[in-house]
Amino acid sequence: MQLSPVRAQDSAEPPSLKNGGELGGxxxxxxxxxxxxxxxxxxxxxxxxxxxxxxxSDLVTVIQTLLRExxxxxxxxxxxxxxxxxxxxxxxxxxxxxxxxxxxLQTKAIHFFMQxxxxxxxxxxxxxxxxxxxxxxxxxxxxxxxxAYLQRLEVKGSEKEVMSLLxxxxxxxxxxSLTALGKIGSGAAAAKIxxxxxxxxxxxxxxxxxxxxxxxxxGIAAMGSLVYEAAAEYLLAILExxxxxxxxxxxxxxxxxxxxxxxxxxxxxxxxxxEQFQNGGTQERYQAVIALSSFPPQAEFxxxxxxxxxxxxxxxxxxxxxxxxxxxxxxxxxGLVYKVSKDSVxxxxxxxxxxxxxxxxxxxSALRGLMxxxxxxxxxxxxxxxxxxxxxDENAIGILHQLLSDSDNQFKLSRTGIxxxxxxxxxxxxxxxxREMLSGGDQRTRRDALRAIGRARMKSLQDIVEELAENGExxxxxxxxxxxxxxxxxxxx
Numbered sequence: 001m002q003l004s005p006v007r008a009q010d011s012a013e014p015p016s017l018k019n020g021g022e023l024g025g026x027x028x029x030x031x032x033x034x035x036x037x038x039x040x041x042x043x044x045x046x047x048x049x050x051x052x053x054x055x056x057s058d059l060v061t062v063i064q065t066l067l068r069e070x071x072x073x074x075x076x077x078x079x080x081x082x083x084x085x086x087x088x089x090x091x092x093x094x095x096x097x098x099x100x101x102x103x104x105l106q107t108k109a110i111h112f113f114m115q116x117x118x119x120x121x122x123x124x125x126x127x128x129x130x131x132x133x134x135x136x137x138x139x140x141x142x143x144x145x146x147x148a149y150l151q152r153l154e155v156k157g158s159e160k161e162v163m164s165l166l167x168x169x170x171x172x173x174x175x176x177s178l179t180a181l182g183k184i185g186s187g188a189a190a191a192k193i194x195x196x197x198x199x200x201x202x203x204x205x206x207x208x209x210x211x212x213x214x215x216x217x218x219g220i221a222a223m224g225s226l227v228y229e230a231a232a233e234y235l236l237a238i239l240e241x242x243x244x245x246x247x248x249x250x251x252x253x254x255x256x257x258x259x260x261x262x263x264x265x266x267x268x269x270x271x272x273x274x275e276q277f278q279n280g281g282t283q284e285r286y287q288a289v290i291a292l293s294s295f296p297p298q299a300e301f302x303x304x305x306x307x308x309x310x311x312x313x314x315x316x317x318x319x320x321x322x323x324x325x326x327x328x329x330x331x332x333x334x335g336l337v338y339k340v341s342k343d344s345v346x347x348x349x350x351x352x353x354x355x356x357x358x359x360x361x362x363x364x365s366a367l368r369g370l371m372x373x374x375x376x377x378x379x380x381x382x383x384x385x386x387x388x389x390x391x392x393d394e395n396a397i398g399i400l401h402q403l404l405s406d407s408d409n410q411f412k413l414s415r416t417g418i419x420x421x422x423x424x425x426x427x428x429x430x431x432x433x434x435r436e437m438l439s440g441g442d443q444r445t446r447r448d449a450l451r452a453i454g455r456a457r458m459k460s461l462q463d464i465v466e467e468l469a470e471n472g473e474x475x476x477x478x479x480x481x482x483x484x485x486x487x488x489x490x491x492x493x
Contacts, residue, residue, distance in 0.1 A: 036482065036485035036486045036488070036489040037489040039486045039489075040486050040487075040489045043486075047062055047066075047088060048088075048091060050062050051088065051091045051092055051095050052091070052095065056101060056102045056104070056105045059092070059095065059105055060102075060104055060105050060108050063092065063105075063108040063109060063111075063112050064108065066086060066088065066112060067108070067111060067112055067115060086116065089112075089113060089116055089118045089120060089121075090120070092109050092112065092113075093109075093113070093120060093121055093124070096109050096124075097124060103138075103139035103141065103142045106128075106142050106145075107139070107141050107142045107145045109121075110125060110128075110142070110145040110146055110148075110149050111145055111148075113125075113149065114145075114148060114149045114152055114153065117152075117153060119153055119155070121149070122153075122155050122157075122158075125146045125149050125150060125155070125158075126146075126150070126155070126157070126158045126161055128142060128143065128146040129143065129146050129147065129150070129158065129161040129162060129164075129165065130161045130164075132146075132165065132168075132173075133161070133164040133165060140170050140172070140173060143165070143173055144172060144173065144176050147162065147165070147173070147176040147177060147179075147180045148176065148180075150162060150180050150184060151176070151179060151180035151182075151183045151184065152183075154183050154184055155184060156184050158180075158184060159181065159184055159185050159186060159188070159189055162177050162180050162181055162184065162185075162189075163177070163181065163185075163188075163189055163192060165177040166178070166192065166193075166196060166203075169206060171204075171207050171211040171214070171215060174215055175214055175215055175218045178193060178215065178218035178219050178221075178222045179218050179221070179222065181193065181222050181226075182218075182221055182222035182223075182224075182225035182226060183225065185222065185226055186226070187226070187228065189222075189226065190222070190223050190226040190228035190230075190231065191228070191230070193219045193222055193223055193228075194219075194223060194228065194230065194231050194234060196219065197216060197219050197220070197234065198234065200212060200215075200216070213250055213252070213253065216249075216253050216256075217250075217252050217253055217256045220235065220238075220253065220256040220257050220260055221256045221259070221260065223235075223260055224256065224259055224260025224261075224262075224263045224264070224294075225263070227263050227264055228264075229264055231260070232261060232264055232266055235257040235260055235261050235269075236257075236261065236266070236268070236269060236272075238253060238254060238257040239254060239257055239258060239261070239269055239272040239273075239276075240272065241254075242254050242272075242276060242280075242284070251283045251284060251286075251287050252287075254276070254284075254287055255286075255287030255288075255290055255291060258272075258273050258276075258287065258288070258290075258291035258294070259290065259291050259294040260294075261294075261295075262291055262292075262293075262294025262295035263294050265295070265296055267295070267296070267298075269295075270295055270298055270300070273288050273291050273292065273295070274288070274300055274304065276288045277289065277304050277307075277308075282311075282312075282313045282316070285308070285311065285313075285316055286311075286313060286315055286316045286319065288304070289304065289305070289308045289316055289319045289320050289323060290319050290323075292304060292305065292323050292327075293322065293323040293326045293327065297327050301323075301327065301329075302329060302331060302332075305320050305323055305324050305327070305329055305332060306320075306331070306332060306335060307320075308320025308323070309321065309324070309332065309335045309336070309339060310335075314343075314345040314347070314348055317339065317343065317345070317348045318345070318347050318348045318351045319351075321336060321339060321348060321351035321352040321354075321355045322351050322354070322355060324336060324355045325351075325354055325355025325356070325357075325358035325359070326355075326358070328358060328359060328360075330359055330362055330363075332355070333356065333359060333362060333363060333366055336352040336355050336356050336363075336366075337352075337356070337366050337370060339351075339352035340352045340353055340356070340367075340370060340380050340383070340384065341370060341376055341377065341380050342380075346383070349380050349383050350383055350387060353367065353383060353384055353387045354387060357387070357388075357391065357393070364395065367384050367388075368395070368399075370384060371384055371385065371399060371411075372411065374410060374411055374412040375412075378412070378413055378414065378417060381413060382413070382417050382418070382420075382421050385399065385400075385403075385418070385421050385422075386421045389421065389422060389430075397430075400418070400422060400430070400432075400433055401432070403418050404418065404432075404433070404436050416442065416445060419433075419436075419437045419445045419448075419449070420445075420448075422437075431458060431460050431461060434449045434452065434453055434458065434461055435461065435464065437449035438450070438461075438464055438468065443474070443476060443477065446468075446477055446480075447476060447477065447480045450465065450468070450477070450480040450481055450483075450484045451480065451483075451484070453465060453484050453488075454483065454484035454486075454487030454488060455487070457487065457488060458488075459488055462485070462488055465481050465484050465485055465488065466481075466485065468480075468481035469481035469482045469484075469485055
């Protein structure tokens with residue numbers, strides 16, 4: 001990890017940091033391990049002194065690096081499923097609480113705390129929102145970061161402060177407040193939102209038509225998340241409006257209203273959703289398919305979903321696949337397998353794979369059949385493997401063993417492709433995959449494996465990493481191995 005050094009005037013002993021953590025020389029394995037440990041200690045001291053003594057711009061650089069390099073794994077929808085905790089939360093928090101810090105620094109710090117899912121900053125973040133209501137010279141970007149923190153970490157005790165920002169003059173702040181209230185609000189927040197939407201000429205007086213539309217969508221979604229039954233009449237009117245020759249509301253507002261009514265289990269809205277799919281254009285059909293998953297399952301949904309899988313618009317196919325999985329619609333399995341194998345859009349293929357996994361044994365059997373079919377295309381088969389690994393599916397281990405033991409390549413899958421998929425996910429259960437990658441892959445494969453081993457702190461592989469650090473066949477591999485030893489020797493591993 002390369003970080004800007006503490007400036008001399010701010011620290012009596014500014015430590016130096018070697019570029020990239022290279023060890024250099026011709027050390028023995030023991031020397032390499034000891035140097036790696038010392039390098040990790042130097043980097044840790046560098047970070048802590050920058051936090052304590054550096055000026056704001058130095059600390060911003062540190063936080064940016066921590067945000068960028070913190071190891072993480074993503075779910076199928078690219079939301080953070082797991083992230084390695086760093087030991088610097090308290091240090092950074094104490095620094096910005098000491099006194100004045102730039103808005104840029106405070107904003108970066110809040111994003112860092114949010115990424116770490118660290119609730120320790122909750123009082124400070126609520127205070128920022130509270131000060132913003134009084135327009136106490138609070139930067140809008142800082143307020144947006146604070147609202148994102150409260151929303152993502154679902155800080156329930158902040159409802160009153162967030163509601164106060166619904167009258168803010170910045171439409172982005174109002175939108176983020178509405179979205180946050182959908183996660184942290186109560187009936188009081190929902191009632192206030194409905195009141196605003198019904199009186200939008202006064203509530204959103206200074207905003208453009210486009211800004212008003214965005215705010216209506218956010219407000220409707222928030223009421224749906226809060227399952228605010230008192231809004232049902234207002235929302236049904238929006239669905240009915242679609243029948244008019246010149247509807248007042250947009251497709252996005254219609255879709256948000258339909259989803260909100262589904263969350264409220266208002267079955268009287270189902271007919272309007274089905275009618276929208278049958279009679280509407282591309283965007284109307286897309287919004288109708290999205291809405292279906294919010295309603296209690298209905299027999300009429302089956303035909304809509306199966307038709308949705310065949311739509312020309314790829315987003316409709318993707319949503320139809322997602323809905324099929326959420327409703328466990330087993331009659332869609334043949335269509336989903338076809339989408340996995342043949343659809344040209346990767347998002348559709350991956351949505352279909354995820355849906356098949358939600359179908360239980362029958363869906364998993366279909367996926368295994370596709371994986372074992374040597375005549376199927378390589379790309380979708382690797383997509384299946386990637387999602388099984390991300391989901392920590394127990395079948396992934398057996399499949400990987402089988403594929404990597406396939407010396408005759410009966411499955412017609414390239415080892416490089418398998419390595420690319422497995423090596424991009426630092427899952428400690430896959431030690432054997434990394435050993436295969438380090439012993440049998442090309443230079444890029446071995447480098448990627450070393451990086452993944454370092455991110456996952458896989459100490460079980462330290463012996464082979466030390467060997468590569470000392471005797472790797474070229475400088476690229478030796479440098480990568482030494483950087484991995486640094487990661488394996490760090491204090492928080």
